[in-house]
């Protein structure tokens with residue numbers, strides 16, 4: 485029960501339930517331009533467990549392929565590199581934000597509109613799963 489007590493300071497007082505092991509927060513995808521089939525998702529992943537959470541697989545119904553990418557400034561240009569097996573530290577939160585890490589969504593089949601939501605699932609090594617909603621909205625970068 486010491487573990488439960490440690491979690492009590494996280495703003496869930498009164499809710500009566502422990503937060504999920506791993507949480508997807510503030511997930512957003514910028515509205516796509518006409519004909520655009522690749523887009524980024526920005527979000528936070530909060531790991532409430534005692535061990536690192538290593539991303540294994542990412543799924544959303546609108547796409548057949550989602551990768552973790554990182555923007556890297558190289559040879560005077562901003563480039564994106566896939567980053568397999570990103571690890572969120574124990575009791576840590578990782579931000580995926582413009583000019584840093586993001587989820588890259590490929591082959592978007594049905595283009596969502598501003599105001600739409602869709603479900604995102606992230607599987608982690610060891611079998612933990614996090615799900616959350618992605619809000620589609622215009623994003624000023």
Ligand SMILES: [Cu+2]
Pocket residue numbers: 524553554564586587588
């Ligand atoms: Cu990318």
